[in-house]
Each structure stands twice: as C-alpha cells, then as structure tokens.
Amino acid sequence: MSACSSLDRAAAIAHSASKCSRAPGAAGRPTPCRRQALQRSRPTPQRTHASSSVSETAATPTFEQLYMQLAGVLAAPGSTVAAAATPLGRGLVATQPIEKGTTLLSVDYFNMLCITDEPAKGNVLGRRALEDWQLLHGRLPPLLNRYLLGDEGDWFVRLAAWLLWLKRNAAGPWRLYVDILPKESEMSCLMNYTEDELAELQSPLLESRARLERQQIAGLHDRLFSSTTGELRALQLADRLEDMLWAACMVNSRCFSDTVDGETVSLMVPCADMANHVLAPNAAYQFVPEADAFQLTALQDIPTGTEACISYGGTHKDNEALMRDYGFVIPGNVNDRVPFSAGDDVASRLAAAAAGGSGLLERPSLSAPRLLAALGLAPAAGAARFDLTKAAEAAMGDGEEHARTRRLLATLMSLQPFLRDIPGPGSGSGGSGSGGSPAAAAAAGPPPLTEQELQRERQSAAALAAQCAAALARMPTTAEADEALLAGAEGPLGPRRGAAVAARLESKRLIAAAQAALEAYGASLS
Numbered sequence: 001m002s003a004c005s006s007l008d009r010a011a012a013i014a015h016s017a018s019k020c021s022r023a024p025g026a027a028g029r030p031t032p033c034r035r036q037a038l039q040r041s042r043p044t045p046q047r048t049h050a051s052s053s054v055s056e057t058a059a060t061p062t063f064e065q066l067y068m069q070l071a072g073v074l075a076a077p078g079s080t081v082a083a084a085a086t087p088l089g090r091g092l093v094a095t096q097p098i099e100k101g102t103t104l105l106s107v108d109y110f111n112m113l114c115i116t117d118e119p120a121k122g123n124v125l126g127r128r129a130l131e132d133w134q135l136l137h138g139r140l141p142p143l144l145n146r147y148l149l150g151d152e153g154d155w156f157v158r159l160a161a162w163l164l165w166l167k168r169n170a171a172g173p174w175r176l177y178v179d180i181l182p183k184e185s186e187m188s189c190l191m192n193y194t195e196d197e198l199a200e201l202q203s204p205l206l207e208s209r210a211r212l213e214r215q216q217i218a219g220l221h222d223r224l225f226s227s228t229t230g231e232l233r234a235l236q237l238a239d240r241l242e243d244m245l246w247a248a249c250m251v252n253s254r255c256f257s258d259t260v261d262g263e264t265v266s267l268m269v270p271c272a273d274m275a276n277h278v279l280a281p282n283a284a285y286q287f288v289p290e291a292d293a294f295q296l297t298a299l300q301d302i303p304t305g306t307e308a309c310i311s312y313g314g315t316h317k318d319n320e321a322l323m324r325d326y327g328f329v330i331p332g333n334v335n336d337r338v339p340f341s342a343g344d345d346v347a348s349r350l351a352a353a354a355a356g357g358s359g360l361l362e363r364p365s366l367s368a369p370r371l372l373a374a375l376g377l378a379p380a381a382g383a384a385r386f387d388l389t390k391a392a393e394a395a396m397g398d399g400e401e402h403a404r405t406r407r408l409l410a411t412l413m414s415l416q417p418f419l420r421d422i423p424g425p426g427s428g429s430g431g432s433g434s435g436g437s438p439a440a441a442a443a444a445g446p447p448p449l450t451e452q453e454l455q456r457e458r459q460s461a462a463a464l465a466a467q468c469a470a471a472l473a474r475m476p477t478t479a480e481a482d483e484a485l486l487a488g489a490e491g492p493l494g495p496r497r498g499a500a501v502a503a504r505l506e507s508k509r510l511i512a513a514a515q516a517a518l519e520a521y522g523a524s525l526s
C-alpha cells in the first residue's frame with residue numbers, strides 16, 4: 001500500500017518505486033527531554049483493559065480481543081474503529097458513529113516500523129523513528145540496527161529483516177503484533193502458491209508469474225536471510241523458505257509508504273494495517289507530520305458497524321498485479337485485457353466462415369463509432385467522442401453494476417488494436433466526413449456501410465467473439481462451477497484456493513462480457 005500508488009516490490013528492488021510527496025514535517029533528533037518523555041511512555045501491555053480481561057478469563061483470546069490489546073498499547077487513545085470479521089475478511093469496523101474528517105485511528109511514529117527508502121538522500125525521520133522505537137521497545141542487535149539504517153538492502157528487504165527478527169525475538173506488543181498477522185499458510189499472494197496449488201489459478205500467465213515470484217524470494221532467502229547461508233545469518237532470521245515468504249508477503253501486502261519533508265519512508269503500522277481495500281474508500285491514510293503519527297481519517301460519515309476501508313492505490317494495476325502483491329482481485333478491473341489474437345486461429349476462421357465469408361478472414365477490423373453505439377456508449381452531449389477515461393472514473397463504485405461497466409470498458413480497450421475510425425481528441429473528422437463540427441459529426445453517426453463492408457464487419461465481430469468462446473472452453477471449469485465453489489458447494493475452500501477461484505472466475509467474467517458485447521454488436525449489424 002502507498003499513499004499515491006501501491007508499492008511494487010519488484011520495482012523497489014530495482015530502486016524505482018514512485019511515491020508522492022507531502023507537506024514538510026517537524027522531523028529532528030530526539031532531545032533529552034523527548035527521550036525521557038518517551039521512556040516514561042514505554043508501553044506496558046498490562047495496563048490495557050483488554051489484556052487484564054483476557055488474563056482474568058484465562059480463555060484463549062479471540063482475534064478481536066488480541067487486536068484491542070494491541071491497540072491499547074500501540075495506538076493513541078480515542079480510536080473509533082476496532083478489528084472484526086467483515087465480508088472482505090478481517091478488517092476495521094466503526095465502533096461508534098464517525099463524522100467525516102475525524103481521525104479513526106492514530107499510531108505514533110515510535111510505535112511503527114519506519115525505515116527510510118533511500119538513506120543516502122537523508123535519513124532524518126527514519127533515524128529518529130528507529131532510535132525512539134528502541135528507546136521504547138528495546139534495543140535491536142547492532143548488526144540489524146546498522147542494516148536498517150544503511151542502504152545495503154532496499155526498503156523491502158530491510159523491513160522484511162526487521163519483521164523476521166521480531167518474529168523470532170519480540171516480546172510484549174510486538175509479539176502480539178506478529179501473532180495477529182496472518183500466517184504464511186493463510187496468504188494468497190502469488191509467491192505463496194506451491195507447485196501443487198498453481199493449477200487452481202487456471203492461468204499459465206499467473207502460474208509462471210507465481211513461480212518467478214517464489215524463485216525471487218527463494219533467492220533472497222538463500223543470499224540474505226537464511227540462518228545457515230545468508231549474509232545476515234548472524235541474526236538467525238529465517239530457517240525455512242516459508243519464514244521468508246511470510247515476511248515478504250507481509251511487507252508486500254501491508255506496508256504503507258509516504259514522503260515526509262522530502263524523505264520517503266516505508267511503514268509497517270500496527271492496527272492501521274488491518275484496513276482492507278475498496279475502490280471507493282470511506283477512509284484515507286497518511287503520515288501527519290504535525291501529529292508525528294500515522295492516521296486513518298474518515299472521508300465521509302461512517303455509521304457504527306460499517307467497515308472502514310481505504311484504497312491501496314494501484315489504480316494502474318491489473319488483477320495479475322493485485323494477485324501478486326495482495327492476493328486478491330478486483331471485480332471488473334479496467335486494467336485487465338482479453339488476449340485477442342489477429343484472427344488466424346481456427347475458432348476465428350470457422351466463425352468468420354459461418355458469418356458468411358470465405359473463412360480466410362483478414363485481420364478483424366471493427367468500426368469504433370458503430371461498436372460504441374451498439375453497446376450504448378455514446379459520446380456525452382456536445383462531445384465528439386466517447387471519453388473512456390471519464391467513463392472508467394464514473395464506474396469506480398464497489399457494486400456489481402459498476403463492475404459490469406468496467407468489464408465492458410476493459411473489453412473496449414482490449415479491442416483497441418482492431419478498431420478503426422476512432423475520432424481523436426478534438427479531431428474534426430468524427431469518421432463521418434460530414435464537414436460539420438466534430439460533435440455534430442458524432443451526433444449524426446457513422447455513414448452507412450456497403451453490403452460487403454457489413455459482411456466484413458459481421459465476420460470480424462463473429463471471429464473475435466469466437467476467440468472468447470474458445471478461451472472459455474479451454475478453461476477447466478465454468479464460471480457457474482466456480483461460483484458454486486465460492487458459495488461453499490464443496491465446503492470451505494481455504495485462503496489460497498478461494499483466492500485462486502475468485503481470480504479465475506473474474507477472468508471468465510471478463511471474457512464472457514467481451515463475448516456478449518461482440519455478439520450484441522454482430523446482431524446489431526443485420
């Protein structure tokens with residue numbers, strides 16, 4: 001997660017993560033006074049209400065109780081959200097009516113894992129946060145301290161090292177934090193899929209991406225983290241690849257990023273990292289320099305019991321990238337594409353022949369204005385062309401209706417290599433040759449086609465629709481079967497199988513939407 005765009009580990013490893021800048025903060029070295037104040041406020045889990053009630057009952061604490069215990073120590077007083085089971089998994093839910101603009105949760109800089117991405121460019125906040133973290137939570141081994149402050153490893157590996165060290169050594173609230181985090185077996189990022197589980201994805205592309213991800217993490221393990229072979233072996237961080245996979249997917253899927261006083265930092269923020277993602281969030285997050293804290297803020301009124309969700313950014317990510325980084329997909333992802341071919345496949349030829357041609361179809365070609373009109377995607381009043389970007393922005397809600405619109409838009413973008421007569425922005429032609437204004441040309445519609453042109457148009461639509469049908473037929477299960485699985489027809493699926501079925505179902509829904517759109521267009525040409 002990041003404040004502007006989602007962190008991309010691969011990009012970070014290549015030292016090219018792009019992040020946004022924020023207002024300058026009041027970062028500086030801790031004064032003796034602040035050190036004393038920090039020491040006075042050293043967290044003690046016993047002082048929280050939740051922890052005493054847990055020990056009194058002696059029953060195994062629930063996840064919600066553990067969260068309260070953690071928040072009681074690491075979050076600032078006054079949170080208006082708490083962890084609970086939600087339709088998206090575990091998430092943050094309003095415990096009281098929340099007004100737009102108020103803070104839901106605040107975590108001080110010394111109660112989070114904060115490192116500077118590029119220490120060579122300035123390491124003020126990163127250094128201060130690490131120093132004060134140790135004043136409060138205990139000293140780290142000098143080797144780890146040096147590694148976290150230096151630039152030998154990028155932000156991703158440094159956070160993973162810190163997390164692994166905590167997993168092995170932490171007590172108090174950080175033990176609680178690590179214990180509350182999902183286990184490796186519960187994660188569904190692509191790197192977490194074992195060879196035996198890959199077939200569930202039903203996508204050669206996702207399978208090869210997953211193998212690559214796992215190989216990269218295995219390489220990091222051997223080179224850096226392995227307790228026997230790694231450069232950091234003195235720290236005894238990871239005995240098994242699974243330890244490394246756990247840390248890597250925790251950092252991948254839960255790390256925030258922000259820029260404070262020109263310094264870009266990566267943050268693991270307890271409690272705040274329980275917030276789930278939606279396209280139309282009711283909460284936002286940022287490191288607030290004036291408060292020296294990371295805060296979640298309400299973007300609208302949130303009623304009691306409603307889940308507070310943020311956007312992880314990454315509006316440019318397709319579902320493959322979301323599966324890679326977070327282990328879930330977005331229904332109707334406008335960045336997804338149907339892999340249409342140039343029409344020289346058997347399905348295309350048969351369909352073209354059936355649509356009245358010779359079967360020796362040239363590359364399919366579709367009239368953009370006609371296709372848009374048939375799909376009900378008209379330009380806005382007075383505009384020369386249908387604005388796809390605006391249409392996508394208007395369909396960023398979380399309901400199924402918006403998801404359907406986004407699939408249609410993703411279909412159009414997938415068809416772009418086959419579209420002709422596309423009016424350019426502000427172009428005068430509008431494809432009509434009418435000689436009037438672009439808007440008037442658009443309103444007049446495309447000129448009539450000859451019978452031969454109509455037949456070619458029908459053949460093209462049929463060929464491309466047939467590619468969709470063939471792609472769906474190649475997949476081992478139908479959308480209906482996947483839906484039944486997700487509805488529990490075979491009992492609980494488990495996190496990885498569940499995420500894989502959701503991902504392959506979404507892929508089928510997009511292809512089916514493309515097929516339906518092309519068939520509707522073909523029918524409109526009679």
Ligand SMILES: C[S@@+](CC[C@H](N)C(=O)[O-])C[C@H]1O[C@@H](n2cnc3c(N)ncnc32)[C@H](O)[C@@H]1O
Binds near residue numbers: 088182274277325
């Ligand atoms: C920052 S954590 C959020 C808290 C998490 N749900 C938990 O139980 O710890 C990010 C992870 O939450 C899950 N998640 C977040 N938003 C989701 C969504 N819209 N759909 C499905 N899973 C989601 C994914 O597993 C993701 O990797």
